[in-house]
Amino acid sequence: MKNILILCTLLFCATLKGQDKPLESFEVDNIRFNLLSDNSLQVRMTLILPKDFHLASNRMVTFTPVLHGSGNEEAILPPVYVYGRKRFIISERKNRMPADENWLFRRNNKEKQVINYETSLPFNKWMDGAEILLEQTFCGCGNAQEETFNQNLSQIIFPKPKVDLPDITYCIPKKEVVKRRIYKGRAFLDFPVDKIVIYPEYRRNAIELARIDSTLKGFKLEQIRSIGIHGYASPESPYVHNAYLAKGRTQALKWHILNKFNLKDSIISTDYTPEDWDGFILFAEQSNLKEKARILEIARSDVHPDTKELRLKQMPGAYNFIKNNWFPALRHSDYEIEYRLPDYTPEQARILVKNNPEQLSVHEMFEAAQLCPRGSAEYYQIIRTAVQTYPDNPDANVNAAAMELELGNLAAAKKFLQKADMNTPEAQNNMKRLILLEENKQ
Template structure:
């Protein structure tokens, strides 16, 4: 293969590593102080800096042969470096140098430190994407190199290939930003009582949870509360008919409590109730391990009337029933509340502060416009897109854009997860192509890039050119 001449390139890309590989002898060393491989356009550029302190005898010649391999079947020896004694340098100039015109030579001056820089280029081939540079030392005392005596290796692995082009999707404008805040309060009542006693049990703390949630929303001048819903649950102990009344009237009592504190219209607060929370019972049971769990589960999830379920649990599993009566049923008497509100739209400048203080109030489109004011790939840019997918976990556009961020960070696992929820659009095909490219699955990558290209994405054409170089 024809070798190219020596040259210097200002901007190089792809492969680079610094290495120090000393060849030690009693009378000094020979070492590479810096070694690098660069892909520059269609060329592979080899750069080696050598420092010599080893003294040579009067008839000694040292030959360093740079070798590029891919650790498989490919191997390419480059023009050698000759380090000669004075006598061998004369021989080199008269004979060897004329035969090996691209070889480099240095006349050794014993007792001093010398250095030389080797720069060589060869046509780039696909196997060189995983090239390794080795420096093999050969020496003799007659001017003719002997067999390889010492191998000095500087391994140069490819730096990550620049991420191919991706295309983010612009979210649609959210005409009316509706948000909800949810909570759960465990309000206790004396047996069969339906009146809220603020000082009873832990009621002060539980009621304060509801108040704090409402206040946080009401005090935000950017939002307007539109609706509140309260759903009350009673526990499975006791007659179902009684529990139906208690859950209904206790939920109504909580609604009246909230109306006394605020100027809400009665129609703005909706109530509902569940007489006995068997679903909550099942959830607690699912997270528990004990010997009779399956038998208990069959009763809890069965089609028997609730009173019959309780009766069977008491009779067949008395110890278990006493346990849940003391520890679980208090958790199954709860009031779940949801506060719905509208948020006004924000300008980009307003969004900067809102993103820091309460990003939930931003729409997906507002966060997208905010991200565009930052440098792509910067910490804030990435954070905005990843916050968006956390706030809108099921939104296809948010998932595609989060996949693009993950691919830019070479996080193929997260990217794959997000792409599962991405929309069926050319931009998703493009992102899937990048995903497979990063996984070194070039055939799959090419297929998705061709899909995106056929759909009119010009970025796919650039990506195809890149992948064809790698295959």
């Protein structure tokens, strides 16, 4: 690992009180911080005592560098001791010198003295951004501390290493050979008891049939490839009878659509489930009935459906509520319309994407975006519309992630990449960039 060096080229001047003069000054120059390969922090500085720095013969001044972190962390570095002439001789004679003699100096008044200070200590993360202070302490006779001054020297700020980020990449979405879509709907048609014929004016049938008709009119007949209808009856009445009703009523809806839209019989397929116990269980799970646990136990059991209904009837209050509120909703016809969409040019897609994006493929929307300047509001809106229209499409998610990376929204980019195909080079590239950016933020 290379050493990281910070050089503070500054001239720091401090003023101290002295015994013989009211003010004494010194200088600190070339403060340097070096992060070594053994994970230690090296601190260097030049302490300059100019000619006019007068220190009384019987006094001593101590210069102690101190690191202060933003979280009140502290590291005290080895001090520099500067003695007056008499103080030096007496301390040496009485063996009162500091143990660390590396930073022990005798002041020669009227001479410029330069002290090249250097020390190192184990590096901790809090030191990056810490301030370095210089504490000056004057001592008189008998080592009595007279005055202390603290001066800010500098701040340790290590330059962030330059991160070689891969370029943001968009993928060209796969082109659909056939633009196949599925429309899903549910109809709640009412039938007189035991009847399997649709009466358009019966109860709410006019509304339900109008909804189905409106849906089908939204397609050109040549677009429709198939229609699947699955009919359900409720658990009320014997299972065999419900099978007859579910099958017959499903066929009735098929014939209504065939006659209304003049479709071929082969286009519509039908299926049926005599009793919708899955829907029943959903109602039970969401209910607040006091018999809820028992109702769910019965519904989930493996006994014959008629036995389930018989056991439910043994709770008359709950059964009447179920009969009036759940059973009508369990009589329904689910339908799926498979249709195909025409292909559009980029120019056509650029117009359609604003109001009818469901008519377009992800590929067509991407081609429309290429007509706009990359990074423009319209470009991003098309990329965003693609992923909103097809939220599970891997290509749309890769491009949405690329957009968010360009906008600096790392959290959003990460969310989209979770739905991308990470085997593609574009997704891998954008994920690498995201990881590097997240690491660099820490």
